[in-house]
Amino acid sequence: MTLDRLQSAVVRVCMDRQASEExxxxxxxxxxxxxxxxxxxxxxxxxxxxxxPRTKSLLGPAFARCVDDWLDGSPPRSPYFxxxxxxxxxxxxxxxHRAPEVPRHAADLATLEGALWEVSWARVRHExxxxxxxxxxxxxxxxxxxxxVTLGFAVHEKEEPAREGxxxxxxxxxxxxxxxxxxxxxxxxxxxxxxxxLGRGTAADGVRRVCEARGIGRDQKFFEGLAEVVGGxxxxxxxxxxxxxxxxxxxGHEPP
Amino acid sequence: MPLxxxxxxxxxxEVRWLEIxxxxxxxxxxxxxxxxxxxxxxxxxxxHGLTMCFGxxxxxxxxxxxALRTLLGEVQPPWHSDHLCFAGADGVLLxxxxxxxxxxxxxxxxxxxxxxxxxxxxxxxxxxxxxxYGQPGPxxxxxxxxxxxxxxKADCKILLDVNNVYVNSRNHGGDPRAFxxxxxxxxxxxxxxxxxxxxxxxFIIDTHAEPICEDVYTLFEHTLRTIGxxxxxxxxxxxxxxxxxxxxxxxxxxxxxxxxxx
Numbered sequence: 001m002t003l004d005r006l007q008s009a010v011v012r013v014c015m016d017r018q019a020s021e022e023x024x025x026x027x028x029x030x031x032x033x034x035x036x037x038x039x040x041x042x043x044x045x046x047x048x049x050x051x052x053p054r055t056k057s058l059l060g061p062a063f064a065r066c067v068d069d070w071l072d073g074s075p076p077r078s079p080y081f082x083x084x085x086x087x088x089x090x091x092x093x094x095x096x097h098r099a100p101e102v103p104r105h106a107a108d109l110a111t112l113e114g115a116l117w118e119v120s121w122a123r124v125r126h127e128x129x130x131x132x133x134x135x136x137x138x139x140x141x142x143x144x145x146x147x148x149v150t151l152g153f154a155v156h157e158k159e160e161p162a163r164e165g166x167x168x169x170x171x172x173x174x175x176x177x178x179x180x181x182x183x184x185x186x187x188x189x190x191x192x193x194x195x196x197x198l199g200r201g202t203a204a205d206g207v208r209r210v211c212e213a214r215g216i217g218r219d220q221k222f223f224e225g226l227a228e229v230v231g232g233x234x235x236x237x238x239x240x241x242x243x244x245x246x247x248x249x250x251x252g253h254e255p256p
Numbered sequence: 257m258p259l260x261x262x263x264x265x266x267x268x269x270e271v272r273w274l275e276i277x278x279x280x281x282x283x284x285x286x287x288x289x290x291x292x293x294x295x296x297x298x299x300x301x302x303x304h305g306l307t308m309c310f311g312x313x314x315x316x317x318x319x320x321x322x323a324l325r326t327l328l329g330e331v332q333p334p335w336h337s338d339h340l341c342f343a344g345a346d347g348v349l350l351x352x353x354x355x356x357x358x359x360x361x362x363x364x365x366x367x368x369x370x371x372x373x374x375x376x377x378x379x380x381x382x383x384x385x386x387x388x389y390g391q392p393g394p395x396x397x398x399x400x401x402x403x404x405x406x407x408x409k410a411d412c413k414i415l416l417d418v419n420n421v422y423v424n425s426r427n428h429g430g431d432p433r434a435f436x437x438x439x440x441x442x443x444x445x446x447x448x449x450x451x452x453x454x455x456x457x458x459f460i461i462d463t464h465a466e467p468i469c470e471d472v473y474t475l476f477e478h479t480l481r482t483i484g485x486x487x488x489x490x491x492x493x494x495x496x497x498x499x500x501x502x503x504x505x506x507x508x509x510x511x512x513x514x515x516x517x518x
Contacts, residue, residue: 003361004313006392007345007354014350032390039461040352075348079307079320080279084351123285145285178286 001026014040017072041071044084048092051085052113054155055092058106066092082121089114105153105162112155115147115171116180124175124240131241134234136204138242140196145173146238148193156182175237183236188214189229196239203242260291262499267298270506275302275489276331282323301331302446302487304415305338307349308373310366310383311356312342321376328377335445336373337382337415340366340406355388358395358402363409370410382413382445385435387423387452387462399424400438407443414439416483417448418476419468419491423460433478441483449476449509450491465494468505473512480516488513 009023014037024030045067049056056063070091076084089110096107122145125131131141148170153162156169168190170183185193188210195206207226211218233239263271274295281292295301305324308316328336341353356362366383374381385403397405407414416439425432451466468490476488490505 001393003311003357003359003365004345006357007313007342010342010354010392011345011348011350014352015348027390027392028394029390033392035389036352036354040350043351076351077347077349079317079349080282081306081351082280082284084349121284121286121288123283123289173286178290 015075048088051117055110108151108153109155119145119173130244132244135242140203141240142197147171172238270510273300278303303333308338309343335380340383353386357393358397367410382415384415387420413445415446419450447488464491
């Protein structure tokens with residue numbers, strides 16, 4: 001029996017919804033390989049629950065079934081344990097959108113908790129990207145430790161029942177204190193955040209594109225609102241300033 | 257007070273260096289990053305990986321090696337250690353330390369991978385002997401021979417985990433001192449020591465979540481006498497007791513060390 005076939009069998013024994021007797025007999029001592037299965041799955045389920053505690057509480061016993069579905073269908077691929085929770089959050093959010101038997105806000109809660117988990121550990125910026133004071137005529141520098149999620153329920157308010165509506169929520173981590181929080185913004189501010197996160201051109205270019213796409217005139221009221229958005233992003237450490245040199249550190253978010 | 261904060265505050269003299277799992281810091285910000293930077297200012301730091309998986313048949317991912325090399329450049333450890341095991345296949349990572357069959361094919365795979373890692377990282381590699389609970393398929397040699405062949409053919413170092421030697425001897429039979437005595441002292445660069453869980457049926461699980469047991473303290477003393485002084489790390493991953501309880505374990509290890517070497 002070659003090593004690759006044995007290792008594939010171990011993965012199936014640990015990840016499949018049910019370990020096959022064929023794989024177990026290939027590996028040898030059934031009891032011991034079932035022990036490995038239990039240890040691996042317990043650790044991964046523990047991580048999933050730690051990362052998404054409110055979703056776990058909301059779903060009750062169904063959460064464990066979702067973990068089983070995840071391990072069976074989309075098992076962990078990242079070499080970083082923390083990123084495995086993000087993989088699960090993505091899987092769960094998509095799965096819950098298709099699950100009629102769970103509370104309607106469950107998918108949004110998983111999405112939000114996944115975003116909060118990611119910003120809790122993400123780097124703020126590339127080492128090479130030193131920010132200078134914010135300037136509309138320079139490319140903006142947005143913290144990697146921020147994620148915009150659009151929700152159909154106000155799960156970020158932590159009130160039951162969650163209000164239904166459309167909520168653009170930025171999950172972020174403050175660079176100095178490492179405190180994680182959320183900030184709700186309107187659709188225009190959300191689009192500007194997206195533009196600035198993508199890092200295409202200057203901050204002014206991004207604003208211009210959003211205004212054109214939305215058919216918004218750039219009048220006094222708009223600029224007052226924009227000043228509030230910029231202030232809010234900077235106060236929370238979401239907007240770090242502008243890039244010192246064009247393209248330094250590269251645009252956009254790091255992949256989760 | 258969190259354990260790390262207490263460690264910075266007390267900084268006991270028995271703590272001469274620290275060890276990190278690099279995967280917990282690679283590409284990471286926030287409190288972990290801040291704590292690492294504070295620790296680097298205070299102690300030498302060793303690196304002990306979790307997912308290099310020397311026994312895996314899957315090729316290394318380039319981005320993983322690049323990120324690891326970057327972190328090692330910052331931390332400047334004298335060597336980098338990881339486990340003699342595999343952790344997945346077919347693109348799936350199980351995030352556990354899974355045993356290899358003791359076969360010639362496994363030796364070849366491991367040796368190739370260690371050499372590749374040594375080249376990519378520009379550092380000596382030390383393999384750690386793992387606790388294992390079952391063997392995947394039949395083996396062609398015993399555990400000791402397997403380790404010796406890997407060490408020799410890969411020309412690498414070994415991080416000798418004293419608790420793992422004990423756990424394996426209790427679970428599968430054999431004299432733990434025989435494994436230790438067979439290890440080439442010139443290749444042993446470091447020791448690990450930890451606690452384990454004895455289940456109701458007597459089977460032992462290497463949890464790093466219990467105090468070190470008397471037998472393992474005794475085996476540690478035997479190791480020091482046989483192989484000599486090496487940097488020693490107390491591992492604790494779960495069910496953290498008070499700082500004082502952990503400090504007491506460190507003092508006990510230090511006393512054994514001084515008893516052997518003066």
